[in-house]
Amino acid sequence: MTGKDVPGLHEAQDAIPPGTRVNVTFLGNEDLEMRVAAAQAVKEAGFVPVPHISARRLASQAQLEEFLDRLQQVGATEHVFAVGGDPATPEGPYDSSFDVIRSGVLQKYGVREVSIAGYPEGHPDIPTDVLWEHLENKAASLAEQGLGAVILTQFAFDTDPVTTWIRDVRERGIDATIRIGTPGPAGIKRLLNFARRFGIGANAMIVKKYGFSLTNLMGTAGPDRFVTELADLLAADPSSGDVKLHMYAFGGLRATAEWARDYRHRVSA
Numbered sequence: 001m002t003g004k005d006v007p008g009l010h011e012a013q014d015a016i017p018p019g020t021r022v023n024v025t026f027l028g029n030e031d032l033e034m035r036v037a038a039a040q041a042v043k044e045a046g047f048v049p050v051p052h053i054s055a056r057r058l059a060s061q062a063q064l065e066e067f068l069d070r071l072q073q074v075g076a077t078e079h080v081f082a083v084g085g086d087p088a089t090p091e092g093p094y095d096s097s098f099d100v101i102r103s104g105v106l107q108k109y110g111v112r113e114v115s116i117a118g119y120p121e122g123h124p125d126i127p128t129d130v131l132w133e134h135l136e137n138k139a140a141s142l143a144e145q146g147l148g149a150v151i152l153t154q155f156a157f158d159t160d161p162v163t164t165w166i167r168d169v170r171e172r173g174i175d176a177t178i179r180i181g182t183p184g185p186a187g188i189k190r191l192l193n194f195a196r197r198f199g200i201g202a203n204a205m206i207v208k209k210y211g212f213s214l215t216n217l218m219g220t221a222g223p224d225r226f227v228t229e230l231a232d233l234l235a236a237d238p239s240s241g242d243v244k245l246h247m248y249a250f251g252g253l254r255a256t257a258e259w260a261r262d263y264r265h266r267v268s269a
Helices: 003-015 032-044 061-073 097-101 128-144 159-171 188-197 204-210 224-235 253-268
Strands: 021-024 048-054 079-083 113-118 148-155 177-183 243-248
Touching (some): 003 253, 032 048, 032 061, 079 097, 097 113, 097 128, 113 128, 148 159, 148 243, 159 177, 159 224, 177 224, 224 253, 243 253
Parallel strands (some): 021 048, 048 079, 079 113, 177 243
């Protein structure tokens, strides 16, 4: 959710299980008050806030500490997501999320677990070998500092690169929980636009495999087929380790929560 989504959170509250992690983004067009208010709303609703720390958007260490201090005051610093962020040029001393992680600042404000980004289909602006180097360095640094780690990935439409990437992560000795990004139900045109923006594979074959209809871009698609296939593949490969989902609520928090609830009912019936 974003800072603007607090009303949507309240609307979806009864459809989200207590204790669910809810990420709170760090957008350039939102301020400190909006980010903290959103994290507080998540906490007060009975969920676990995971506020984002966008490294390249931070102008100084003082700004980072102010953010963490305010989050700690509302009980929202145990879990954070450290990400590089969009600006091509850093606004301050942090060129990457690794710089924030190794700064030693996080523990001062009660951070116990840090989510870091994973890219099963690569990144449009970062070479693959650099992505692996960064992932290994961040995982190692968190372990050295006694902090928990979660790898939270970009969203995907195709299970093949996802399962290959999971195997590669485990072969590198990284045993952190992996949360595979999955779009909740949303308009097909909207999902394809997000995919293009983030460099995610969405060719005709993948689109069909996921369940899109290119002849009906006005329709809505959910991740049923993707999630079912991924679950089956992971169940057949115990070396995958602890793998969960992270739902991107492109179609709204309530629609996403209701999809997750209904899917669980279907598979357990």
